[in-house]
Amino acid sequence: MSEQVYGRVALIGLGLIASSMFWAMKRAGLAGEVTGYARSEETRRTARRIGLCDRVCDSAREAVQDADLVVLCVPVGAMGPVMEDIAALLKPGATVSDVGSVKRHVIDAVLPHIPEGVHFVPAHPLAGTEHSGPESGFAELFDNRWSLLVPVEGTDPEATARLRALWEGMGANVDEMDADHHDLVLAVTSHTPHLIAYTMVGVADDLRRVTDSEVIKYSAAGFRDFTRIAASDPTMWRDVFLTNKDATLEILGRFTEELFALQRAIRTGDGEHLHDYFTRTRAIRRGIIEAGQDTDAPDFGRGQKK
Amino acid sequence: MSEQVYGRVALIGLGLIASSMFWAMKRAGLAGEVTGYARSEETRRTARRIGLCDRVCDSAREAVQDADLVVLCVPVGAMGPVMEDIAALLKPGATVSDVGSVKRHVIDAVLPHIPEGVHFVPAHPLAGTEHSGPESGFAELFDNRWSLLVPVEGTDPEATARLRALWEGMGANVDEMDADHHDLVLAVTSHTPHLIAYTMVGVADDLRRVTDSEVIKYSAAGFRDFTRIAASDPTMWRDVFLTNKDATLEILGRFTEELFALQRAIRTGDGEHLHDYFTRTRAIRRGIIEAGQDTDAPDFGRGQKK
Numbered sequence: 009m010s011e012q013v014y015g016r017v018a019l020i021g022l023g024l025i026a027s028s029m030f031w032a033m034k035r036a037g038l039a040g041e042v043t044g045y046a047r048s049e050e051t052r053r054t055a056r057r058i059g060l061c062d063r064v065c066d067s068a069r070e071a072v073q074d075a076d077l078v079v080l081c082v083p084v085g086a087m088g089p090v091m092e093d094i095a096a097l098l099k100p101g102a103t104v105s106d107v108g109s110v111k112r113h114v115i116d117a118v119l120p121h122i123p124e125g126v127h128f129v130p131a132h133p134l135a136g137t138e139h140s141g142p143e144s145g146f147a148e149l150f151d152n153r154w155s156l157l158v159p160v161e162g163t164d165p166e167a168t169a170r171l172r173a174l175w176e177g178m179g180a181n182v183d184e185m186d187a188d189h190h191d192l193v194l195a196v197t198s199h200t201p202h203l204i205a206y207t208m209v210g211v212a213d214d215l216r217r218v219t220d221s222e223v224i225k226y227s228a229a230g231f232r233d234f235t236r237i238a239a240s241d242p243t244m245w246r247d248v249f250l251t252n253k254d255a256t257l258e259i260l261g262r263f264t265e266e267l268f269a270l271q272r273a274i275r276t277g278d279g280e281h282l283h284d285y286f287t288r289t290r291a292i293r294r295g296i297i298e299a300g301q302d303t304d305a306p307d308f309g310r311g312q313k314k
Numbered sequence: 315m316s317e318q319v320y321g322r323v324a325l326i327g328l329g330l331i332a333s334s335m336f337w338a339m340k341r342a343g344l345a346g347e348v349t350g351y352a353r354s355e356e357t358r359r360t361a362r363r364i365g366l367c368d369r370v371c372d373s374a375r376e377a378v379q380d381a382d383l384v385v386l387c388v389p390v391g392a393m394g395p396v397m398e399d400i401a402a403l404l405k406p407g408a409t410v411s412d413v414g415s416v417k418r419h420v421i422d423a424v425l426p427h428i429p430e431g432v433h434f435v436p437a438h439p440l441a442g443t444e445h446s447g448p449e450s451g452f453a454e455l456f457d458n459r460w461s462l463l464v465p466v467e468g469t470d471p472e473a474t475a476r477l478r479a480l481w482e483g484m485g486a487n488v489d490e491m492d493a494d495h496h497d498l499v500l501a502v503t504s505h506t507p508h509l510i511a512y513t514m515v516g517v518a519d520d521l522r523r524v525t526d527s528e529v530i531k532y533s534a535a536g537f538r539d540f541t542r543i544a545a546s547d548p549t550m551w552r553d554v555f556l557t558n559k560d561a562t563l564e565i566l567g568r569f570t571e572e573l574f575a576l577q578r579a580i581r582t583g584d585g586e587h588l589h590d591y592f593t594r595t596r597a598i599r600r601g602i603i604e605a606g607q608d609t610d611a612p613d614f615g616r617g618q619k620k
Contacts, residue, residue, distance in 0.1 A: 085585075105318055132571035154532055173407045191513055193528050196518050197537040203580075204510055209595040211565065213500050214572075222499050224601040226440055226460055233505040235538040239599035242592035249580045252616055259517065265568065271566055274509075274555045279325075279391075282555055286548035289515040290470070293444070295322045295530040 013174045014076040015040040020068050020090055021081035022046040022055050023241070024136060025107045027145025029079065030060055032178035033146040045071040046142070047082075054142045069097045077174070080106035080118070085247035087119030095121045103127040103167045109194060109244070111158045111187040115252035119160060127167035130158040132190065133180060134198075140241040151179035158187045195255035199248055200263060203256065205237035206245075321346040321381040326362050326374050326396055327387035328352040330414045330442060333451025335385065336366055341453040351377035352448070353388075360448045377531045385575045386412035386424070390552035394423030401427045409433040409473045415550070417464045417493040417501060419557035425466060426605060433473035437462040438496065439486060440504075446547040457485035463495045487537070490526035501561035505554055509562065511543035512551075537577070 017039040019026040026044065044061030045068045046052050055064045065071040066286045071076045072094045080087050087106055098104070104126060108114045111130050122128045135153040137144065159168045172182045185193070211222045212231065227235065242243040249256055273281040323345040325332040339345045350367030351374045352358050361370045371377040378384045379402045393412055404410070404439065410432060414420045417436050428434045441459040443450065461481040465474045467508050478488045491499070518529045518537065533541065555562055578586040 024474055035387040056442040089317060161611050173483070181412045193524050196521060196524050197529055197533050199516055200517075201540055203576060204514060204594050206592055207569060208507055208510060209598055210591060211469070211506075211572050213594065214563075215502060215568065218499050218502050218597065220601065223503055224526045224598065226462070226499055227503050231507045233543060234601040235506055235595075237539060238592070238595040240592075242589050242594055242596065245592050246588040248586050250583055250585055253583075256579065256580060259521075260573070262517045262521065263513060264573070267510070267566070267570070268515050270509060271563065274559055274562060276554055276557075277485060279552050279556055283548050284551040285516060285543070286512055286546075286551050288519065289512050289541075290548065292515055292519050292526065292530065295526065 011037070012040055013177060014039045014169060016075045016077075017042045018071045018075035019061065019081055020071060020078065020094070021083075021156045022051050022060060022064075022142045023081060023244075024140050024144045024149075025133065026079070026081035027055075027142050027216070028135075028147065028149035029061050029081070029107075029145075029178065031145055032150055033174075036177045036179075038174055038177045039077075040131060043071040043075065050092060051142050058143060060142055060145070068094050072097050074099055074100055077171070078102060078104045080104070080108070083244050083247040084108040084110050084114060084197035084251045088121070091118045091121040092230050095123055095248050098123055100125040101127075101130055103171060105129050105131050105171055105310045107131060107133055109198070109248050110252040111190045114157070115160055115187055119190075129163055129168050129171045130160070130187070131171065131175070132156045132158065132194075133175070136240070137181075138236050138239040140244070150175070155180040156190060158183045158190055159180060159184060160187075191252050192255045192258075195252055195259045199252055200259040201239065202237055203249065203260070204263070207226050207232040208234050209238040211250050216261055267306075293297050317343070318346055319344045319483060320380050320392055320478060322381045322383075323348045323380035324377045325367065325386045325387055326377060326384065326400070327389075327392075327490055328357050328370075328448045329550075330446050330450045330455075330573060331439065332385070332387035333366050333448050334441075334453065334455035334606045335387070335413075335484065337453035338456055339480075342483045342485075344480055344483045345383075349377040349381065353483075357448050363510060364449060366451070366619060374400050378403050380405055382408055383477070384410045386410070386414070389550050390416050390557045391418060393420050393584055394427070396397040397424045397427040401429055404429055404432050405562050406431040407433075409435055409477060411477055412437050412439050413437060413439055415504065416558040417496045421464070421466055421493055433470050434466060435469055435474050435477045436466070436493070437481070438462045438464065438475065438500075439481070441486075442480075442546070444545040446550070456483070457482070459486055461486035462496060463488060463490045463591055464496055465490065466493075478612050497558050498561045498564075501565045503594040505558055505562050506565040507550060508546065508554065509566070510569070511540040512539050515544040 014217055022044050029041055041062045043063045043065055045065045052064050055061055068090060080090055082090055114130055119128060133150055133155040135149050175182050209241055328350050336348055347368045347373055349369045350361055351371045358370050359401055363369055374396060388396055412420055419438055424436060439456055439461040441455050463474060481488050521529060
């Protein structure tokens, strides 16, 4: 059993990540009281109905009062304004963190508003599902997943260590990383793949000679996985692309360069090029399985997932 | 319990699909005797060791003797030569089918070698996993998945009905489709998505500023799904792209057109365009779940799959 890490935690924004954090903190007894706030009245009503948070507040300012930890769980584009709103209410010695998928932009937007005597330790849990909203969370979301801490220069090591203890208590593995490197790594492993999946699903939907019902009915493994990715929260992902612009555009450039080379191989009938490429990509899959980030069980679609 | 549909079935090629067909036919008692042949001696040895096929033969010609149904389960590029090899040995009244992912090319390559009095009913089961080889098959692979029959002009309706009964007995839903339309639909739902996944995984592997171990360790949902797709059999997929060239290149053209529009929206900071696009792609996911081709359970990675 874990011990309490913070007396009072405030969750600003009550979507998939915040609601999972609440259940994970409760599971392990990591926080004394957890307050919550969401901008939408409907979300606050739902949260109260399902018992999400010990106390749901009607303003962010109310929620953060006396909090030892404030976690910003809003879309990346909203972090700055929210921080500006709550800055004056923060308790001296409190820690502010966030769960945004982009770190440089969040630091630039939030750090200027952090008052003297308050710590700022940005974080990013690499976990999620295609569902969103206050009812989508569950205590196991972070189990055995990575949560990356991105401390800014001059951050109190004590504050970082305490946040690490919270994430480990919620089941996650924790690493520290520099903000710019984080944004590049995520552009490769998450942001660009999401954009590509969104694009492919959009193409299928546009194509008039193939009906939507055919696309849906005969959706094979490749495309089915894409649609799952492309069902993720539109606001969150809009903000990701707008705020991790440089890294995403760089990786997209590499992607189209490689895609054009494969396209040319198809057009010219260069089977050897294709076979070599497809053989090489097999190896990286093996590495992911060995790293414990997926299972080797065959994935053949519906019915095998809990 | 199903009844026997064919007295003797010959499987030419013993990979994922053929081995799954064997176990599915056995499960339901659909065939009297099933013979099998694979070009590689090692595959034949493995098949004999694990009891795959009632009789493993050392040549395709031996395997097809007296067969009521011959199923070509080799890569699309090998279908023509295999058919030429066995043509003279086929029993009058026998049916030849295949399981290739491309249909126009297979018909053009196989049909000229079909002897008078032998039926040809091309087929394509929309099922698979990222694993390959004789040990990767299992009886449940086709359960509730679609198998598309693509009868050629003049095919005996009786022969088509019998093959339909076999696929239904193996658990599949069966539809009939024209070859060219099949190739276009599959270019959208399977072939192009696979090429894109292969490309993205190759880009990640190439990027020297992000190490392979970081890509592997921090592989989030988007990329992890891509690596699963990109671990599929290289020979099979090389042949798919070389033989469904026109449809794949057409869909790739549409894809890059859309991708460039999204790329421009990112560069110019057009958040509304991105948000609208991502909202639209959510709907198609809903359709796939309603069509029963995937579950609504959140997919959050390793550990949730059997």
